[in-house]
Amino acid sequence: MPRLDLHVSTIIAKKFNYINIPMGYDDSFYNLDPTQSIKKVDQPILERVKHKIGQYKFTVAYAGTIGKANRVEDLLLAVQYLPPDTGIFIIGKGPLKDELVESYAENVNIHFFEPVSKESLPRVLSNFDILVNMWDDKNIYRFGVSPNKWIDYMLSSRPILVSFNGYQSIINDSGCGWFIKAKDPKLLASKIEEIRLEYTPEELSDIGKLGFDYVIKELNYKSLTKKISENLDSLQKR
Incomplete structure (x- = not known):
């Protein structure tokens, strides 16, 4: 939580030192080299994704758990406000997946896929125009979040x-995306359409690249470890 200090200050009366270390990136874990094949188990999913993407002028993807807290249905409800040349792709599993697959089975613009290994996920996600992440509206979020999903997304350069x-x-x-109000499918659709109309594919790629560069530079474990070390050193010198 980037602003956990605001919460701590309501509990601890005296002055305290605080440093935020967000979710980090392990450069030895992901397969980001486009010249290398992704994991064999993920290859069929990637091929199916690429086949379906060809049917649309604009594609939107969510990857991760499909549960109540993930608000995936906000995206599915947004489809009714989007043009038919926009495809919605859901990659993952979770307690609500079967229910949503059944409920939206007749909507030809919605496509569900099996989970992809974390190692291959950025390579798969790099094929879409934009990625989305929906959240519930909880008071604790006022202190911020640092989800590993954002690392996966940003490494896809989308x-x-x-x-x-x-x-x-x-x-x-990093400047790699946009925030809008939670729990509003119509607003979500409106923003998706706004992005589709206002940005060229090249401009979207440039925006996505900002996220990739930020993760590589600022969120790798070496940089985060250095940040901790420098702050501990400054405390010892006081």
């Missing part, structure tokens, strides 16, 4: 649209 009412960080720090 722009990110987040529906979130809490303290904003990482996405806006």
